[in-house]
Amino acid sequence: MSFVLRAISVHHASATRSDSFHALIDVNLSIKQGEQVALIGPSGAGKTTLLHTLACAHRPESGGEFSIFGLQPWAMQHAERHALRARLFLAPQIPPLPPRQRVVTAVLAGCLPQWSFWQAITSLIKPREPDAAYDALARFNLQDKLYARVDRLSEGERQRCGMARLLVSQADAFLVDEPLSALDPTLALQTLAVVQQEAASRNATLVCSLHQVELALGHFPRIVGLSDGRLVFDAPRREVTEKMLAALYQNVKHTEPISPEDAHWSVPSSC
Numbered sequence: 502m503s504f505v506l507r508a509i510s511v512h513h514a515s516a517t518r519s520d521s522f523h524a525l526i527d528v529n530l531s532i533k534q535g536e537q538v539a540l541i542g543p544s545g546a547g548k549t550t551l552l553h554t555l556a557c558a559h560r561p562e563s564g565g566e567f568s569i570f571g572l573q574p575w576a577m578q579h580a581e582r583h584a585l586r587a588r589l590f591l592a593p594q595i596p597p598l599p600p601r602q603r604v605v606t607a608v609l610a611g612c613l614p615q616w617s618f619w620q621a622i623t624s625l626i627k628p629r630e631p632d633a634a635y636d637a638l639a640r641f642n643l644q645d646k647l648y649a650r651v652d653r654l655s656e657g658e659r660q661r662c663g664m665a666r667l668l669v670s671q672a673d674a675f676l677v678d679e680p681l682s683a684l685d686p687t688l689a690l691q692t693l694a695v696v697q698q699e700a701a702s703r704n705a706t707l708v709c710s711l712h713q714v715e716l717a718l719g720h721f722p723r724i725v726g727l728s729d730g731r732l733v734f735d736a737p738r739r740e741v742t743e744k745m746l747a748a749l750y751q752n753v754k755h756t757e758p759i760s761p762e763d764a765h766w767s768v769p770s771s772c
C-alpha cells in the first residue's frame with residue numbers, strides 16, 4: 502500500500518474560524534502502489550489539506566492510523582521522515598518557482614532529494630543535468646523555454662514547468678494539486694496524459710485534485726469525493742452518478758458517506 506489512513510483528522514494550526522474547526526475529519530482511505538486517484542469536491546472541501554497530509558506536510562491529530570509505504574511517518578525520527586518525503590512529490594497548485602530563476606534550474610529542483618548539498622549548490626551556478634530538464638520540458642512542448650526566466654513564463658507555462666519538475670524527480674508517489682487550473686482544454690488533456698503516463702511507466706501512485714469533474718471521470722479509474730473535510734464517497738468512476746456529484750457540489754453538510762446504492766445509476770456520457 503502507498504497510503505493507509507484510518508480515522509485521520511487534521512486541524513490547521515493557524516485556523517481562525519474556531520479552535521474546533523478541522524480541515525479533515527475522520528478520513529479513511531487506502532491507496533495501492535500505482536493506483537491513480539482523482540480527488541474532487543467543492544472549494545474548501547479539504548483536497549489540498551489531504552494532499553499535504555499524504556505528503557507529510559501536515560501532521561494528523563493523534564488517534565488515527567497513518568502509514569506511507571508501510572511506514573509510520575510521524576513515529577519516525579526527523580531524518581527518516583525527510584528521507585521518506587523524498588519518495589513523495591507534492592506539486593502545489595501554484596508551483597513555488599523563484600521568479601528570477603532560469604527554467605532549467607527550476608525544473609532540476611525536482612532532483613534535489615537525490616542530490617547532495619554541494620551538488621545542489623553547484624547546480625544553481627551551472628545546471629547539472631540540463632538534458633534531463635530539456636527532455637522533461639519537451640514532453641510539455643516547453644523545451645524552447647529551457648533558459649528563459651521563470652517570471653517571463655505565462656501562468657500555464659509555469660504550471661507545466663512545475664509538472665516537468667515532477668518528471669525529473671524519482672518519486673514513488675505524485676501528489677498533484679489542481680495541475681490544470683491555468684491550462685486551456687487541449688493543453689489540460691495533454692498535460693494530464695503526460696503525468697498519467699509517467700506515473701504508469703514507473704508504477705508511481707498518482708493522487709490528483711481536480712475541479713474539472715469531467716476530466717476526473719474520464720481519465721481516473723477511482724474517484725474520491727470530499728466535502729467539508731469528510732470523505733463523502735470513494736468509488737470506481739463508473740459507479741459515480743450524477744446524483745452523487747450533485748450532492749457533493751450542493752455544499753450540504755455530509756455526515757454519512759454517499760454510496761452508489763443511494764443514487765440512481767447514470768454514468769456521465771464522457772466515460
Ligand SMILES: Nc1ncnc2c1ncn2[C@@H]1O[C@H](COP(=O)(O)OP(=O)(O)OP(=O)(O)O)[C@@H](O)[C@H]1O
Pocket residue numbers: 513514515516517523524542543544545546547548549550551
Ligand atoms: N493554513 C491554513 N490555516 C487555516 N485554515 C486553513 C489553512 N489551509 C486551509 N485551511 C482551511 O481548511 C479548509 C480546507 O482547505 P483546502 O485548501 O484543503 O480545501 P480545497 O478543497 O483544496 O479547496 P480549493 O478547491 O478551493 O483549493 C478550508 O476551510 C480552508 O479555509
